Amino acid sequence: MSTYTVRRSRIHGRGLFARTPYEPGTLVGEYQGRLIDSSEEDETSSAADSDPTYTLLFAINDHQTIDAGVNGNSIRFMNHSCDPNCEATVEGDKVLIHALRHIAPGEELSYDYNLRPGDAESYECRCGAATCRGSMVDPDLLG
Numbered sequence: 001m002s003t004y005t006v007r008r009s010r011i012h013g014r015g016l017f018a019r020t021p022y023e024p025g026t027l028v029g030e031y032q033g034r035l036i037d038s039s040e041e042d043e044t045s046s047a048a049d050s051d052p053t054y055t056l057l058f059a060i061n062d063h064q065t066i067d068a069g070v071n072g073n074s075i076r077f078m079n080h081s082c083d084p085n086c087e088a089t090v091e092g093d094k095v096l097i098h099a100l101r102h103i104a105p106g107e108e109l110s111y112d113y114n115l116r117p118g119d120a121e122s123y124e125c126r127c128g129a130a131t132c133r134g135s136m137v138d139p140d141l142l143g
Contacts (some may be wrong), residue, residue, distance in 0.1 A: 002019065002074070003018065003019055003020045003022070003028070004016050004017060004018055004019055004028065004029070004074065004109060005017050005019050005074075006074050006077045009077075009079055009108060010108075010128070011079040011080070011081070011108065011110070011126055011127055011128070012079050012080075012126055013077075013079075014077045015077055015078070015079045015108045015109070015110075016074060016075065016077045016078040016079070016108065016109045017106060017107065017108050017109065018103050018104065018105050018106065018107050018108075018109055019105060020105055021102065021103060021104055021105055022099035022102070022103040023099060023102055024099055024100060024101050024102065025098055025099065026098060026099045027096060027097070027098055028075070028086055028097040028098060028099060028109060029073070029074075029075045029096075029097055030073075030075065030094055030095065030096055030097070031058050031066060031068060031072075031073075031075045031076065031088065031095035031096075031097060032066070032068065032071065032072055032073045032075065033056070033058075033066045033067045033068035033069065033070055033071055033072040033073075033076070034066070034067045034069075034070035034071050035064055035065075035066055035067075035093055036064070036065050036066075036067050037063060037064065037065075038059060038061075038062065038063050038064060038065045040065075056068040056069040056072060056076050057069075058088075058095055059116065060090045060093060060094075060095060061090070064093060066093075066095060075097060078097065078109050078110060078111060079108065079110050079127070080110060080111070080112065080113040080125060080127060080136045081110035081111070081112065081125075081127040081129055082112065082125060082127050082129045082131050082132040082133050083127070083129035083130070083131050083132070084100065084110045084111045084112045085099065085100055085101055085103050085107065085109060085110060086098060086099055086100055086103075086109050086110060086111045087100050087111055087112070088111045097109075097111060110127065113136040114136075114137075114138035115136045115137045115138060116137070116138070116141060123135055123136040123137050124136075
């Protein structure tokens with residue numbers, strides 16, 4: 001049985017919600033999908049003609065990206081928050097999601113997308129956190 005479920009989110013579209021409690025450091029899951037060359041990002045099925053605020057692409061380094069639109073799992077529905085309860089870490093060509101703090105059943109799971117700058121206005125954040133920075137783009141890269 002999965003420890004999370006997908007349902008409508010107040011943040012954006014669908015979100016991922018805890019079914020069981022998580023303690024800090026607990027593995028929530030792996031962000032899965034097709035591994036592609038980063039140069040192919042604009043040509044993928046999940047990127048072409050899509051809502052720019054909805055991304056299924058996770059850059060794991062300058063050359064590789066995971067496209068969760070192909071062979072992805074439910075982790076792809078985890079929304080961004082400026083005050084997240086989870087964090088994503090890259091280990092080789094895998095992206096693992098761990099709890100940052102205690103998470104109660106029913107709570108929406110989130111992590112900081114730290115997107116690369118591009119059109120920052122297209123990545124408006126709607127997380128509602130008191131510390132919301134207004135963008136899903138990594139603040140260290142905004143300039």
